[in-house]
Amino acid sequence: MSGGVDSSVAAALLAEQGHDVIGLSMQLYDQSGAQSFGSCCTLDDLHDARRVASALGFPHYILNLERQFADTVIANFVNEYVSGRTPLPCAHCNSELKFSTLVERARGLGAQHVATGHYARVEQTPDGRWLLRRSRDLDKDQSYFLFSLTQDQLARAVFPVGSLTKPAVRAEARRLGLRVADKADSQEICFVPDDDYASFVETRAPSVRSGAIVDTRGETLATHAGVHKFTVGQRKGLGVAAPTPLYVLKIDADSGDVMVGPRSALDRSTFTASRVNWISREAPPGWSAATVQIRHRQRAAPGRVRAIDSGRAELEFDTPQPAVTPGQAAVFYDNDIVVGGGWID
Amino acid sequence: MQRIYLDHNATTPPSPAVIEAVAAVLREELGNPSSLHYFGQRAKALLDGARTDVATLLGADPSDIVFTGGGTEGDNIAVRGIAEALEPSGRRHIVASAIEHEAVLNTLKALSRRGWRCTLLSVDESGIVSPDALRDAIGEDTALVSVMHANNEIGTIQPIVELARIARERRAIFHTDAVQTAGKVPIDVKALGVDLLSISAHKFYGPKGVGALWARRGLRLQPAITGGKQERGRRAGTENVAGIVGMGVAAREALAKMAAESSRIGELRDRLETTILARVPGTARNGARDPRVANTTNLSFDRTEAESLLIALDLEGIAVSTGSACSSGTLEPSHVLKAMGLPAHRTQNSIRFSLGAANTDADVDRVIAVLPGIVEKLRSLTRPAVGSRQ
Numbered sequence A: 001m002s003g004g005v006d007s008s009v010a011a012a013l014l015a016e017q018g019h020d021v022i023g024l025s026m027q028l029y030d031q032s033g034a035q036s037f038g039s040c041c042t043l044d045d046l047h048d049a050r051r052v053a054s055a056l057g058f059p060h061y062i063l064n065l066e067r068q069f070a071d072t073v074i075a076n077f078v079n080e081y082v083s084g085r086t087p088l089p090c091a092h093c094n095s096e097l098k099f100s101t102l103v104e105r106a107r108g109l110g111a112q113h114v115a116t117g118h119y120a121r122v123e124q125t126p127d128g129r130w131l132l133r134r135s136r137d138l139d140k141d142q143s144y145f146l147f148s149l150t151q152d153q154l155a156r157a158v159f160p161v162g163s164l165t166k167p168a169v170r171a172e173a174r175r176l177g178l179r180v181a182d183k184a185d186s187q188e189i190c191f192v193p194d195d196d197y198a199s200f201v202e203t204r205a206p207s208v209r210s211g212a213i214v215d216t217r218g219e220t221l222a223t224h225a226g227v228h229k230f231t232v233g234q235r236k237g238l239g240v241a242a243p244t245p246l247y248v249l250k251i252d253a254d255s256g257d258v259m260v261g262p263r264s265a266l267d268r269s270t271f272t273a274s275r276v277n278w279i280s281r282e283a284p285p286g287w288s289a290a291t292v293q294i295r296h297r298q299r300a301a302p303g304r305v306r307a308i309d310s311g312r313a314e315l316e317f318d319t320p321q322p323a324v325t326p327g328q329a330a331v332f333y334d335n336d337i338v339v340g341g342g343w344i345d
Numbered sequence B: 001m002q003r004i005y006l007d008h009n010a011t012t013p014p015s016p017a018v019i020e021a022v023a024a025v026l027r028e029e030l031g032n033p034s035s036l037h038y039f040g041q042r043a044k045a046l047l048d049g050a051r052t053d054v055a056t057l058l059g060a061d062p063s064d065i066v067f068t069g070g071g072t073e074g075d076n077i078a079v080r081g082i083a084e085a086l087e088p089s090g091r092r093h094i095v096a097s098a099i100e101h102e103a104v105l106n107t108l109k110a111l112s113r114r115g116w117r118c119t120l121l122s123v124d125e126s127g128i129v130s131p132d133a134l135r136d137a138i139g140e141d142t143a144l145v146s147v148m149h150a151n152n153e154i155g156t157i158q159p160i161v162e163l164a165r166i167a168r169e170r171r172a173i174f175h176t177d178a179v180q181t182a183g184k185v186p187i188d189v190k191a192l193g194v195d196l197l198s199i200s201a202h203k204f205y206g207p208k209g210v211g212a213l214w215a216r217r218g219l220r221l222q223p224a225i226t227g228g229k230q231e232r233g234r235r236a237g238t239e240n241v242a243g244i245v246g247m248g249v250a251a252r253e254a255l256a257k258m259a260a261e262s263s264r265i266g267e268l269r270d271r272l273e274t275t276i277l278a279r280v281p282g283t284a285r286n287g288a289r290d291p292r293v294a295n296t297t298n299l300s301f302d303r304t305e306a307e308s309l310l311i312a313l314d315l316e317g318i319a320v321s322t323g324s325a326c327s328s329g330t331l332e333p334s335h336v337l338k339a340m341g342l343p344a345h346r347t348q349n350s351i352r353f354s355l356g357a358a359n360t361d362a363d364v365d366r367v368i369a370v371l372p373g374i375v376e377k378l379r380s381l382t383r384p385a386v387g388s389r390q
Helices: A005-016 A043-056 A066-082 A089-108 A151-156 A166-175 A197-204 B016-028 B038-058 B071-089 B102-113 B131-137 B160-169 B241-279 B306-315 B335-339 B361-381
Strands: A023-027 A060-064 A120-124 A130-134 A211-214 A220-224 A247-251 A258-261 A267-278 A288-293 A301-307 A313-322 A329-334 A337-344 B065-068 B093-097 B117-121 B142-146 B173-177 B196-200 B211-215 B283-285 B296-301 B350-354
Touching (some): A023 A089, A066 A089, A089 A151, A089 B306, A089 B361, A130 A151, B038 B065, B071 B142, B071 B211, B131 B160, B142 B160, B241 B283, B306 B361
Parallel strands (some): A023 A060, B093 B142, B142 B173, B173 B196
Antiparallel strands (some): A120 A130, A130 A337, A211 A220, A267 A313, A267 A337, A301 A313, B065 B211, B196 B211
């Protein structure tokens, strides 16, 4: 329970249905107030979660997962930026905290399932496999962030708001008399203050690689203070004057080169992904048709996917797509069913 | 569910007599003790009665008792009041133990930002401050020494008589936070030889939000709260009459029952402690067995997240703590166990059981019956990041 409306309603609906509910909130960073941190899971949010539990009459506890959060999500976040990649911390938080540490803790307390406020659906097939599907609210769908869940994790996951739209969730919150009914949605990346990723990385990385901004022929156009300040597809803040807009095409953390070029050069048809999770069955041999989503809040585009060596997959779009960004997830769907996903190389 | 409360070092339930006394004041006594009329005089008389009861609990003279808003406020008035009074003398050094309550530790942090030098005395595994450590730390410029009477997390009683003597020899003021001993062990401020002693009513079955500070007659203490002349100018503001009356009743009851209760509760505690240590493998007691307040035991459970153990016990109706109750309701590794030099698997996996008046043999039986199974289950299911000695 983050203290937001989605997880509050998720817990409240289960309690109302007569389930034996235990509310758990994760404290993810130091709340002593000396340092300003993120925008989600603050002390106020944790108190909101507590008040929801208290209003509905089930117990609520705050788990201190600061160390685990720092060791997994934040370490990965910093490391990815330093490596010239663009991290996706919410997906790591799901697979490494919510559906691992939190699930383990919950099992220790005798809980059969762990429910969250995610907009996604879990279903079991007649032959016993667990399917992950998109939310009914496609604007809010979070299945993209959940692609790395295993069958065991899905078997224990419950998403009570996954079949609802956001307005319906807010309406439920009002019906239940929850004071969080009109609370604003949280930021996508909760732990970075003021959206200032660069400073966040700089204070935590041992060193950052500075280098040159180069064009597609390798000519230096300018210098820059660190590869962590760039993401593929970025147009603003390049510090280069050019007659036509330039976009970041490629980041090489070893040399420090950030390659820029015109919008048309961003498009790609084929790419690979690593640590691929085929959610409900073994990877099929050869190519399968799929729609492929390469970032949150972006429509999946038609294409195909096939497994290649050592947990990797090759993906191909029917029509080239802009800004295939290393570090983000490539999640492939069969209609609204998540077939699998991996990390873009 | 039958609930068992084993967190009396956090707070105790007010006794029926306390509740009745507080309610009676709220119902029947409307006066402000500073008012000169009939109603004011009645309220003033109630304060005087409570002051005598609290003074008797401490072996003190009633006129040296200042009623406060609780233990934290008493610690603040004492430490800040002495610091401010002695600042012009140029003595700007304070010594305290590293296992003090946050009420003292964070007040020292605030003073060190104002240029005070603070020395924290570390302790060994016994959790008892060594007089030699104080002798080494104290200097010509030491204005104040503050060492708690008993520690809230592990219950160890500190050698206050000896520590206060050392401070006196070096002309330093000595304060003790006696929040965890008041009502549990006999206290005589003169025999202890301290200059200041703070206590809190809700730790001995009185109401929350009221406490007392005893200050040696003639001690110069700058008021931390300024306003009217209440409490001889040391704590301005209209007195919490109902709370103070409740504290007086609690003090009287505690004194009358102290010997019998501490031996009864001590037996329960000892049985709880020895049985857990014997039946649950990978457990250890934190801090010395003696001298300790009779109601407290602090145990570490290897390979068991204290957080999960606390929650699992709470879901079984058994309320314990992982050290000091924290305002955010979350769990930090204990600064007390860290100061004792204990390794991470001990500091992060510790549970405090603190017993009290309502606890019975049946409560101890129940804990002993459910705890080993819970620990075993947690150990089999969880994968603690910290806690393995393997």
